[in-house]
Amino acid sequence: MPEALICPFCRTKLVAENQLPVAGRGSPAKEEQKPGLWRVMFFNLLCPGMGAWKLGHRLRGVIVFCLITASIGIYTNEILPQIQRKVDVALRTGKTSGLSTLEADISNNPWLDVAFYLYVLSFIDAYFLVANSAKKPEPGDAA
Numbered sequence: 001m002p003e004a005l006i007c008p009f010c011r012t013k014l015v016a017e018n019q020l021p022v023a024g025r026g027s028p029a030k031e032e033q034k035p036g037l038w039r040v041m042f043f044n045l046l047c048p049g050m051g052a053w054k055l056g057h058r059l060r061g062v063i064v065f066c067l068i069t070a071s072i073g074i075y076t077n078e079i080l081p082q083i084q085r086k087v088d089v090a091l092r093t094g095k096t097s098g099l100s101t102l103e104a105d106i107s108n109n110p111w112l113d114v115a116f117y118l119y120v121l122s123f124i125d126a127y128f129l130v131a132n133s134a135k136k137p138e139p140g141d142a143a
Helices: 037-046 050-054 058-093 097-106 111-135
Strands: none
Touching: 037 050, 037 111, 050 058, 050 111, 058 097, 058 111
8 A cells, every 4th residue: 555654564664764744744643732721621620630631731730639639638627527526416415506506617617718719720720821832832933
C-alpha cells in the first residue's frame, strides 16, 4: 500500500523517520489539543482540580483537590462529635429541643467556608490556565 511505513513481509522501513508526514498536514497522527474553557469548567465541577489536571498542570490539580478534600475532612471531623452528643442526649431523654440549637453550634466552624472559597478559586484558576494556554505562541512562530 502506498501509505505503508513498514513492509508487511520483511518488516523493513519503507520511509525514513525524518521523512514522515508532519501532524496536521494529512497525517493520521492526532494532534494533542487542550480542552476548551467549557470542558475544563465541567471537569472542575465534577472534581475540583481536574480542570487544571486536564490542561496538563497535574501537580496543581492534585494540590487543589487535596486542599479542598482536607478542609472538608477537618470540618466533618470537628462537627461530627457535636452532632453525636446532641443526638445521644435526644435519644436518651426523648427531648428533641436541643437539636434545634445544633445548626447554630456547627455554623461557627470556618472549615466549610474554606472549602467553598477554595472550590471557587479552583474555577478562577482554571479560567486563567485556559486563558494563558491560548496566549502561548506555538514553537517556531516568529516573536
